[in-house]
Amino acid sequence: MSILSRWLTPDDVAKPTDEGGYAIAKQTQANLRMQGKIPYSKLSSRFIRYDRVELDKWLESHAVVKVA
Numbered sequence: 001m002s003i004l005s006r007w008l009t010p011d012d013v014a015k016p017t018d019e020g021g022y023a024i025a026k027q028t029q030a031n032l033r034m035q036g037k038i039p040y041s042k043l044s045s046r047f048i049r050y051d052r053v054e055l056d057k058w059l060e061s062h063a064v065v066k067v068a
Helices: 010-014 026-034 052-061
Strands: 041-043 047-051
Touching: 010 026, 010 047, 047 052
Parallel strands: none
Antiparallel strands: 041 047
16 A cells, blocks of 8 residues: 555545545545544645554444344
8 A cells, every 4th residue: 555545634534435445425524533533644634644544443342233
């Protein structure tokens, strides 16, 4: 994975999964950030970036497993 594809903007995270995103709406991302629930980095006190590796770990740790 290249370093450029590892760091995602809020627009990238909002893209549908078939386009390489996570389908998490930008407002939902903002709410999760304010609640301290989603991993992110803030650059220059202005730019939000998500580390794809950390985001994948976060999603896996919050998976709901259905027991049959």
